[in-house]
Ligand SMILES: Nc1ncnc2c1ncn2[C@@H]1O[C@H](COP(=O)(O)OP(=O)(O)OP(=O)(O)O)[C@@H](O)[C@H]1O
Protein backbone atom coordinates (compact mmCIF):
# COMPACT_ATOMS: atom_id res chain seq x y z
CA UNK A 155 0.00 0.00 0.00
CA UNK A 156 1.41 3.39 -0.97
CA UNK A 157 0.85 6.63 0.91
CA UNK A 158 0.21 9.15 -1.78
CA UNK A 159 -0.86 12.15 0.23
CA UNK A 160 -0.93 13.19 3.88
CA UNK A 161 0.46 14.90 6.90
CA UNK A 162 0.95 13.80 10.51
CA UNK A 163 -2.28 13.87 12.44
CA UNK A 164 -2.33 14.98 16.09
CA UNK A 165 -5.12 12.65 17.20
CA UNK A 166 -3.06 11.13 20.00
CA UNK A 167 -2.32 14.49 21.57
CA UNK A 168 -6.00 15.42 21.52
CA UNK A 169 -6.84 12.13 23.19
CA UNK A 170 -4.19 12.61 25.85
CA UNK A 171 -5.24 16.17 26.57
CA UNK A 172 -8.81 15.01 26.86
CA UNK A 173 -8.09 12.08 29.19
CA UNK A 174 -5.54 13.68 31.49
CA UNK A 175 -7.72 16.30 33.16
CA UNK A 176 -10.37 13.66 33.85
CA UNK A 177 -7.90 11.30 35.51
CA UNK A 178 -6.41 14.11 37.56
CA UNK A 179 -9.88 15.21 38.72
CA UNK A 180 -10.66 11.65 39.81
CA UNK A 181 -7.39 11.16 41.63
CA UNK A 182 -8.45 13.24 44.62
CA UNK A 183 -11.50 11.12 45.24
CA UNK A 184 -10.39 7.58 44.52
CA UNK A 185 -7.69 5.52 46.10
CA UNK A 186 -5.49 4.01 43.43
CA UNK A 187 -3.29 0.94 43.74
CA UNK A 188 -0.64 2.79 41.73
CA UNK A 189 -0.61 6.56 41.53
CA UNK A 190 2.19 8.10 39.49
CA UNK A 191 2.71 11.85 39.35
CA UNK A 192 5.20 13.53 37.03
CA UNK A 193 7.69 10.66 37.37
CA UNK A 194 10.95 11.42 35.55
CA UNK A 195 14.25 9.57 35.27
CA UNK A 196 17.45 10.84 33.76
CA UNK A 197 20.59 8.73 33.40
CA UNK A 198 23.24 11.47 32.97
CA UNK A 199 22.23 13.09 29.70
CA UNK A 200 19.67 10.39 28.76
CA UNK A 201 16.08 11.24 29.53
CA UNK A 202 14.69 7.71 30.01
CA UNK A 203 11.26 8.60 31.42
CA UNK A 204 9.73 12.02 31.07
CA UNK A 205 7.02 13.38 33.35
CA UNK A 206 4.80 10.28 33.61
CA UNK A 207 1.43 10.71 35.24
CA UNK A 208 -0.99 7.78 35.37
CA UNK A 209 -3.10 5.83 37.80
CA UNK A 210 -3.99 2.16 38.12
CA UNK A 211 -7.16 1.31 40.02
CA UNK A 212 -7.40 -1.64 42.39
CA UNK A 213 -8.06 -4.87 40.50
CA UNK A 214 -7.09 -3.36 37.15
CA UNK A 215 -4.66 -4.95 34.69
CA UNK A 216 -2.60 -2.09 33.32
CA UNK A 217 -0.38 -2.68 30.31
CA UNK A 218 2.57 -0.43 29.58
CA UNK A 219 3.16 -0.68 25.87
CA UNK A 220 6.06 0.87 24.04
CA UNK A 221 8.97 0.23 21.68
CA UNK A 222 12.50 -0.76 22.78
CA UNK A 223 14.06 1.96 24.90
CA UNK A 224 10.68 3.59 25.63
CA UNK A 225 11.34 3.58 29.39
CA UNK A 226 9.13 0.66 30.45
CA UNK A 227 11.74 -1.16 32.54
CA UNK A 228 12.97 2.12 34.03
CA UNK A 229 9.40 2.95 35.10
CA UNK A 230 8.94 -0.48 36.69
CA UNK A 231 12.26 -0.22 38.49
CA UNK A 232 11.28 3.14 39.96
CA UNK A 233 7.86 1.84 41.05
CA UNK A 234 9.50 -1.18 42.71
CA UNK A 235 11.87 1.15 44.59
CA UNK A 236 14.96 -0.29 42.87
CA UNK A 237 16.10 3.09 41.51
CA UNK A 238 15.09 6.56 42.69
CA UNK A 239 13.24 8.93 40.36
CA UNK A 240 15.02 12.11 39.29
CA UNK A 241 11.78 14.03 39.70
CA UNK A 242 8.14 13.34 40.51
CA UNK A 243 6.52 10.89 42.88
CA UNK A 244 4.54 7.68 43.06
CA UNK A 245 2.49 5.90 45.64
CA UNK A 246 1.99 2.15 45.71
CA UNK A 247 -0.99 0.95 47.73
CA UNK A 248 -1.04 4.42 49.29
CA UNK A 249 2.66 4.31 50.32
CA UNK A 250 4.87 7.11 49.05
CA UNK A 251 7.90 5.43 47.47
CA UNK A 252 10.14 8.47 47.97
CA UNK A 253 10.22 8.04 51.77
CA UNK A 254 12.29 5.23 53.31
CA UNK A 255 9.39 3.99 55.38
CA UNK A 256 6.97 4.18 52.44
CA UNK A 257 9.33 2.34 50.11
CA UNK A 258 9.85 -0.45 52.69
CA UNK A 259 6.08 -0.89 53.00
CA UNK A 260 5.52 -0.64 49.24
CA UNK A 261 8.09 -3.37 48.58
CA UNK A 262 6.14 -5.77 50.81
CA UNK A 263 2.93 -5.40 48.85
CA UNK A 264 4.56 -5.66 45.41
CA UNK A 265 5.47 -8.86 43.61
CA UNK A 266 7.92 -8.27 40.76
CA UNK A 267 8.66 -10.43 37.74
CA UNK A 268 11.82 -8.68 36.49
CA UNK A 269 13.12 -8.67 32.92
CA UNK A 270 16.05 -10.86 34.06
CA UNK A 271 14.69 -13.83 35.94
CA UNK A 272 17.76 -14.47 38.17
CA UNK A 273 17.14 -17.69 40.13
CA UNK A 274 19.51 -19.90 42.12
CA UNK A 275 20.37 -22.60 39.59
CA UNK A 276 21.54 -25.21 42.09
CA UNK A 277 18.31 -24.98 44.07
CA UNK A 278 15.03 -26.62 43.06
CA UNK A 279 11.91 -24.58 42.28
CA UNK A 280 10.58 -25.31 45.77
CA UNK A 281 13.86 -24.33 47.44
CA UNK A 282 14.07 -21.11 45.40
CA UNK A 283 10.52 -20.20 46.37
CA UNK A 284 11.07 -21.05 50.03
CA UNK A 285 14.19 -18.88 50.03
CA UNK A 286 12.34 -15.87 48.60
CA UNK A 287 9.42 -16.50 50.97
CA UNK A 288 11.87 -16.10 53.87
CA UNK A 289 13.30 -12.92 52.35
CA UNK A 290 9.79 -11.47 52.35
CA UNK A 291 9.33 -12.72 55.93
CA UNK A 292 6.16 -14.48 54.82
CA UNK A 293 4.77 -17.19 57.16
CA UNK A 294 5.91 -20.74 56.24
CA UNK A 295 2.34 -21.98 55.92
CA UNK A 296 1.47 -19.24 53.41
CA UNK A 297 4.67 -19.87 51.43
CA UNK A 298 4.09 -23.63 51.26
CA UNK A 299 0.44 -23.18 50.26
CA UNK A 300 1.43 -20.70 47.55
CA UNK A 301 4.22 -22.94 46.27
CA UNK A 302 1.72 -25.74 45.74
CA UNK A 303 -0.98 -23.46 44.36
CA UNK A 304 1.17 -21.64 41.82
CA UNK A 305 3.43 -24.49 40.72
CA UNK A 306 0.29 -26.53 40.04
CA UNK A 307 -1.38 -23.65 38.19
CA UNK A 308 1.75 -23.14 36.12
CA UNK A 309 2.20 -26.83 35.35
CA UNK A 310 5.51 -27.20 37.21
CA UNK A 311 4.41 -29.27 40.17
CA UNK A 312 5.80 -32.55 38.80
CA UNK A 313 9.27 -31.02 38.39
CA UNK A 314 9.23 -29.03 41.60
CA UNK A 315 12.23 -30.81 43.15
CA UNK A 316 14.49 -30.60 40.09
CA UNK A 317 17.21 -27.92 40.19
CA UNK A 318 16.16 -24.86 38.16
CA UNK A 319 19.53 -24.92 36.36
CA UNK A 320 18.08 -27.81 34.35
CA UNK A 321 14.87 -25.91 33.52
CA UNK A 322 14.01 -24.47 30.12
CA UNK A 323 13.60 -20.70 29.69
CA UNK A 324 9.81 -20.95 29.87
CA UNK A 325 9.97 -23.04 33.05
CA UNK A 326 12.32 -20.53 34.68
CA UNK A 327 9.98 -17.72 33.71
CA UNK A 328 7.12 -19.58 35.38
CA UNK A 329 9.17 -19.98 38.58
CA UNK A 330 9.83 -16.21 38.48
CA UNK A 331 6.07 -15.61 38.24
CA UNK A 332 5.41 -17.96 41.18
CA UNK A 333 8.19 -16.21 43.13
CA UNK A 334 6.55 -12.83 42.59
CA UNK A 335 3.37 -14.16 44.20
CA UNK A 336 4.93 -16.11 47.06
CA UNK A 337 4.09 -13.48 49.74
CA UNK A 338 0.57 -12.86 48.40
CA UNK A 339 1.25 -9.32 47.15
CA UNK A 340 -1.64 -6.94 46.45
CA UNK A 341 0.13 -5.66 43.36
CA UNK A 342 1.91 -7.76 40.76
CA UNK A 343 4.30 -5.98 38.41
CA UNK A 344 5.68 -7.92 35.46
CA UNK A 345 8.33 -6.78 33.00
CA UNK A 346 7.55 -8.58 29.74
CA UNK A 347 6.36 -11.82 31.32
CA UNK A 348 6.04 -13.66 27.99
CA UNK A 349 9.14 -12.33 26.21
CA UNK A 350 11.10 -15.15 24.52
CA UNK A 351 8.49 -17.77 25.36
CA UNK A 352 6.97 -20.13 22.81
CA UNK A 353 3.25 -19.71 22.05
CA UNK A 354 2.23 -22.47 24.46
CA UNK A 355 4.24 -21.13 27.41
CA UNK A 356 3.04 -17.58 26.62
CA UNK A 357 -0.49 -18.83 26.68
CA UNK A 358 -0.02 -20.57 30.05
CA UNK A 359 1.28 -17.30 31.53
CA UNK A 360 -1.50 -15.27 29.90
CA UNK A 361 -4.18 -17.65 31.16
CA UNK A 362 -2.55 -17.49 34.55
CA UNK A 363 -2.74 -13.67 34.54
CA UNK A 364 -6.42 -13.92 33.61
CA UNK A 365 -6.92 -16.23 36.62
CA UNK A 366 -5.15 -13.72 38.88
CA UNK A 367 -7.38 -10.99 37.48
CA UNK A 368 -10.36 -12.94 38.85
CA UNK A 369 -8.76 -12.77 42.32
CA UNK A 370 -9.00 -8.97 41.97
CA UNK A 371 -5.28 -8.39 42.23
CA UNK A 372 -3.83 -5.27 40.67
CA UNK A 373 -1.49 -6.16 37.83
CA UNK A 374 0.85 -3.97 35.82
CA UNK A 375 2.77 -5.47 32.95
CA UNK A 376 5.19 -4.24 30.36
CA UNK A 377 4.74 -5.75 26.97
CA UNK A 378 5.50 -5.42 23.28
CA UNK A 379 2.76 -7.86 22.50
CA UNK A 380 -0.36 -6.01 21.38
CA UNK A 381 -2.49 -9.10 21.18
CA UNK A 382 -1.55 -9.94 24.75
CA UNK A 383 -2.32 -6.39 25.90
CA UNK A 384 -5.66 -6.43 24.16
CA UNK A 385 -6.65 -9.77 25.66
CA UNK A 386 -5.71 -9.23 29.28
CA UNK A 387 -5.44 -5.52 30.03
CA UNK A 388 -8.27 -3.34 31.27
CA UNK A 389 -6.22 -0.24 30.47
CA UNK A 390 -3.19 0.44 28.27
CA UNK A 391 -0.61 3.20 28.54
CA UNK A 392 1.35 3.84 25.36
CA UNK A 393 4.83 4.99 26.35
CA UNK A 394 7.65 6.49 24.35
CA UNK A 395 9.73 8.26 27.01
CA UNK A 396 6.56 10.22 27.84
CA UNK A 397 3.07 8.79 28.07
CA UNK A 398 1.40 9.22 24.70
CA UNK A 399 -2.02 8.10 25.85
CA UNK A 400 -3.82 5.98 28.46
CA UNK A 401 -7.09 4.30 27.59
CA UNK A 402 -8.95 1.00 27.43
CA UNK A 403 -7.89 -1.32 24.57
CA UNK A 404 -11.35 -0.90 23.04
CA UNK A 405 -11.24 2.90 23.15
CA UNK A 406 -7.72 2.98 21.75
CA UNK A 407 -8.85 0.90 18.83
CA UNK A 408 -12.07 2.87 18.39
CA UNK A 409 -10.26 6.20 18.55
CA UNK A 410 -8.74 5.27 15.20
CA UNK A 411 -11.39 3.06 13.71
CA UNK A 412 -14.06 4.79 11.76
CA UNK A 413 -11.68 7.55 10.78
CA UNK A 414 -10.70 5.76 7.56
CA UNK A 415 -12.79 4.81 4.55
CA UNK A 416 -11.98 2.48 1.71
CA UNK A 417 -13.32 3.34 -1.76
CA UNK A 418 -13.09 0.70 -4.47
CA UNK A 419 -13.04 2.16 -7.97
CA UNK A 420 -13.30 0.72 -11.48
CA UNK A 421 -10.20 2.73 -12.32
CA UNK A 422 -8.00 5.28 -10.53
CA UNK A 423 -6.46 8.01 -12.65
CA UNK A 424 -4.56 11.24 -11.98
CA UNK A 425 -7.72 13.34 -12.30
CA UNK A 426 -9.49 11.38 -9.56
CA UNK A 427 -6.45 11.54 -7.27
CA UNK A 428 -6.14 15.28 -7.82
CA UNK A 429 -9.82 15.75 -7.00
CA UNK A 430 -9.47 13.86 -3.69
CA UNK A 431 -6.20 15.60 -2.76
CA UNK A 432 -7.79 18.99 -3.43
CA UNK A 433 -10.30 18.31 -0.64
CA UNK A 434 -7.37 18.37 1.81
CA UNK A 435 -9.07 15.98 4.22
CA UNK A 436 -6.32 13.67 5.49
CA UNK A 437 -3.93 10.89 4.52
CA UNK A 438 -4.67 9.13 1.24
CA UNK A 439 -3.32 5.66 0.45
CA UNK A 440 -3.68 3.72 -2.77
CA UNK A 441 -3.87 -0.07 -2.80
CA UNK A 442 -4.28 -1.04 -6.49
CA UNK A 443 -7.92 -0.14 -7.36
CA UNK A 444 -8.79 1.02 -3.84
CA UNK A 445 -8.32 4.39 -2.17
CA UNK A 446 -7.99 4.53 1.62
CA UNK A 447 -8.71 7.97 3.02
CA UNK A 448 -8.39 9.16 6.63
CA UNK A 449 -11.26 11.46 7.57
CA UNK A 450 -11.80 13.66 10.60
CA UNK A 451 -15.59 13.25 10.45
CA UNK A 452 -16.63 10.16 8.55
CA UNK A 453 -20.36 11.01 8.30
CA UNK A 454 -19.73 14.53 7.04
CA UNK A 455 -16.71 13.85 4.85
CA UNK A 456 -17.70 10.61 3.08
CA UNK A 457 -20.37 12.19 0.81
CA UNK A 458 -17.93 15.03 0.00
CA UNK A 459 -15.28 12.51 -1.15
CA UNK A 460 -17.83 10.44 -3.10
CA UNK A 461 -19.14 13.55 -4.90
CA UNK A 462 -15.62 14.72 -5.75
CA UNK A 463 -14.69 11.32 -7.21
CA UNK A 464 -17.91 11.14 -9.25
CA UNK A 465 -17.43 14.70 -10.52
CA UNK A 466 -13.92 13.70 -11.66
CA UNK A 467 -15.43 10.84 -13.67
CA UNK A 468 -14.63 8.04 -11.20
CA UNK A 469 -16.83 4.92 -11.11
CA UNK A 470 -17.28 3.87 -7.47
CA UNK A 471 -17.86 0.15 -6.85
CA UNK A 472 -18.08 0.25 -3.04
CA UNK A 473 -17.47 2.48 -0.01
CA UNK A 474 -16.59 0.91 3.36
CA UNK A 475 -15.48 2.05 6.79
CA UNK A 476 -12.09 0.54 7.70
CA UNK A 477 -11.82 -0.96 11.17
CA UNK A 478 -8.29 -0.56 12.51
CA UNK A 479 -6.75 -3.16 14.78
CA UNK A 480 -5.13 -2.17 18.05
CA UNK A 481 -1.82 -2.87 16.32
CA UNK A 482 -2.51 -0.25 13.66
CA UNK A 483 -3.67 2.21 16.33
CA UNK A 484 -0.45 1.56 18.25
CA UNK A 485 1.79 2.05 15.22
CA UNK A 486 -0.05 5.23 14.36
CA UNK A 487 0.37 6.58 17.90
CA UNK A 488 4.01 5.59 18.28
CA UNK A 489 4.90 6.51 14.69
CA UNK A 490 3.63 10.05 15.12
CA UNK A 491 5.97 10.77 18.02
N1 LIG B 1 21.25 2.15 34.04
C1 LIG B 1 21.15 2.89 32.95
N2 LIG B 1 22.12 3.78 32.62
C2 LIG B 1 22.01 4.55 31.51
N3 LIG B 1 20.95 4.54 30.68
C3 LIG B 1 19.96 3.68 30.96
C4 LIG B 1 20.00 2.81 32.11
N4 LIG B 1 18.85 2.08 32.13
C5 LIG B 1 18.15 2.46 31.05
N5 LIG B 1 18.79 3.42 30.35
C6 LIG B 1 18.31 4.09 29.13
O1 LIG B 1 16.98 4.51 29.37
C7 LIG B 1 16.18 4.34 28.20
C8 LIG B 1 14.98 3.49 28.53
O2 LIG B 1 15.41 2.16 28.78
P1 LIG B 1 14.44 1.02 29.31
O3 LIG B 1 15.27 -0.18 29.60
O4 LIG B 1 13.63 1.57 30.41
O5 LIG B 1 13.50 0.79 28.04
P2 LIG B 1 12.42 -0.33 27.77
O6 LIG B 1 11.17 0.36 27.32
O7 LIG B 1 12.31 -1.25 28.93
O8 LIG B 1 13.04 -1.10 26.51
P3 LIG B 1 12.96 -2.65 26.07
O9 LIG B 1 11.65 -2.82 25.37
O10 LIG B 1 14.11 -2.80 25.13
O11 LIG B 1 13.08 -3.51 27.30
C9 LIG B 1 17.11 3.75 27.14
O12 LIG B 1 17.57 4.81 26.35
C10 LIG B 1 18.24 3.15 27.95
O13 LIG B 1 19.43 3.15 27.24
Ligand SMILES: [Mg+2]
Nearest residue numbers: 226227228269
Ligand atom coordinates in the same frame (compact mmCIF):
# COMPACT_ATOMS: atom_id res chain seq x y z
MG1 LIG C 1 12.60 -3.30 29.18
